[in-house]
Amino acid sequence: MSTPPARRAAPETWAVPASWAALLATAAMAWVLTVRSSSGMAPGPGTMGLNLWGFLTLWGLMMAAMMLPAVTPVVALYLRTLRAHATGWTRAGRSTSLVVGYLCAWEAFGLAAFGAAWAAGELAARAPSAAPWVGALLLAGAGLYQVTPLKDRCLSHCRSPVGFLMHFGGYSGRLRDLRVGFYHGAYCVGCCWGLMAVLIVAGVMNLAWMAGLAVAVFLEKTWRHGKAFSLVLGVALIGYACFVPWNPSLIPGLYVPPTMSM
Template structure:
């Protein structure tokens, strides 16, 4: 049988301009994996140089946002990859790999833009807590307890459940996105989905205040939790279990200094 007459698994003839699903997604998958890998390399390199310090670590806002962007790319792209590829595969059917890669890049740019906007709030929160700990060192335990308690309560709350359900099953929303005007559509879709993701995961990022923004172990743990919440069949149950665990840690943080390295600070490179 000629190549142009190959059939799909559904029995429909596969036109000569189309690609099999595996080949269609290969370029986009490679792009996401490459970005995430480079982001982890950059983040780990910076963490080794900077160590774990309270507050904004002496960084000006523009430099902090660049570092925050790399962190979010490293932590979040693995969990958002299936949604990005589902979207670009649906709207770019029959497109070549390069076109699909550009559409995926636009989606991811919008997604990371949402997290960069949250980085502005993160910078303000870190500046506030860092200044408070500098003036009143004993406040570190209460800040840590409040951070764990906030994360725990949010994990068990209704808004977390709404946003997590969207991140786990976004197909209905993706169908609505198809009505967007083509111009900058991929960027807008990524931004909109990123806003839901921020709503789902922002409280987990608050944990980096007591654990340390440049604490690689903490970042990896939070990223793994986010990945499992979104993609594992028992993700919602895991989110609730994590919420209970965070509430326990909120109590322990009042007595256990090892739970707040990001507030005590350490100039030792990781």
């Protein structure tokens, strides 16, 4: 007697919801660890006293917290493509490799973020009068990037990654899923690097800005009005930049309060 259809379908039925739950739980844990790591650290310029490895560790936690909710639809789609190639725990392992590869792309970007944060700290300390203007230009640049064709291309890839999932069929070997994740992560970096530059300007450990940007990334990538939202966000960043030169405290990542500079 053949296996009842409902029994065969059960593993497939639960695979996608389980992947969503696992990723969201991981993101929640990353938020908890990030908040604990920031305990006693006020948002400010520089790398918060962290060396490169400490910064990259914290950056990895931050990216897991901010980005994993937005990547859950991609992982779910990837699981569906794996049905013909893997079963059971093999699917879970391969989708995990995809997520690891994705985070590796953001960790690589963390090297640039470390350099930018260090430069921001130096600028705030050595040229406090120029720092607000630089910050305003960076915010305006991030806003302008929101309306560029490159942003639109990367965002379209993140919103509809069918093409890259078809491309992965040409990959082979044990590292194929890591390569797919890194490939998608590179597009995500291309989509969101401007918003991460905003995070540097706002202060690396600025939890309020982290939460706001995480919501913005999620809406850009998953909401049906995500492209329009991206344009509105760009205009908002440009508008915010206009107030910065006359109120430097709006950008803690490039501002040293008088009490700290004494």
